[in-house]
Amino acid sequence: MFTGLIQEQGKILKVNRKADTVQLTCQASEKILADYQIGDSMAINGVCLTAIAKTNSHFTVDIMPETFYRTTFSKLKINDQVNLERALSFHGRLEGHLVSGHIDTTVRLIEKRNHENALILTFDYPKDQQGEIIPQGSIAINGVSLTVTDVQARSFSVSLIPHSKDQTNLGTLNRGEYVNVETDMIGKYIKAQAHLTDKVTGGFLQ
Template sequence: MFTGLIQEVGTIKKIKKASRHIELTCTASRELLQDYQVGDSMAINGVCLTSIEVTDSDFTVDIMPETFHKTTFSDLRVHAAVNLERAMPANGRLEGHIVSGHADTTTRLTKKVKKENSVILTFYYPPQIQGEIVAQGSVAINGISLTVSAVTPGSFSVSLIPYSMNHTNLGQLKQGEFVNIETDILGKYIKAMIGTEKNQMLSKYAGE
């Protein structure tokens, strides 16, 4: 489990594609990798991955083809900046929101507007996650826990403070570029429950 609070921005060092998997090597600070071991989890741009090799300055993860093509990893290039967060320890503080590290889909930035000391980012609202993003609710974008500031039928917006702009890769994001998105897990369960109840009611009425 993760919190959506990015610990640092790493850099893609190497991408090795094999027939059934992809190995991705990412640089990170000695501090972040302290006591980090093979088999441990790391969220890279919001996607939970398991390390298969660790050094003092980088680590390598194994990515399955489905994950590779479902996320922005398919567009990543060497030297790209990525958000990094280690899994939250059992005694850690949950200061963001519950993030599983399982990206739902990707979406693109449609507008970037500076407003006073913040920057408002507006994204396309993919139809497959409609109803899972609500104003004042939580969403993870490239692994960053953010509060949704506005929602329309076709888009949603978040507001970034200077700290988030300077300490994550969203500060470099350009209009038209894609990001990984994970909606709030609580919203998913509520949506599923409502859908189940609705289907039960329709089945009941259909049988009368």
């Protein structure tokens, strides 16, 4: 489990594609890797992954084919900057929102503009996530915990404060680029329950 509060940006060093898996090696600081062990979780651009190797300056994770193609990992290049967050400890503060590290979809940036000290990012609103993204609701974009500021029929927007813009890779996004999205966990359960209730009610009415 994660909070969506990014600890630092890492750099992709190697992407090794094999027949049935992908291994990704990422550079990180000695600070974040100090007590990071093989088998521990790390969210890379919001995706929960498990370490299979590490040194004081980098770590390697395995990525399943489904995860590789479901996320922006299929588009990653050497030297790309990625957002990193260690798993939440039970004695830690929950200052973002509950993020599972399981990506729902990828969306495309369609507009980027400044509004006073804020950076407004507007993305496509995927049809499959209709009802899961609401104004003032929580969302994780590339692993960053954000609040949805506006929702339209085909788009939604978030607003970044200078700290989030400078400390994550969202500030350098260009129009047309894709990001990983995880919608709010509670919202998904409510949507699933409502769908189940509709099916049951429909059955009784027939």
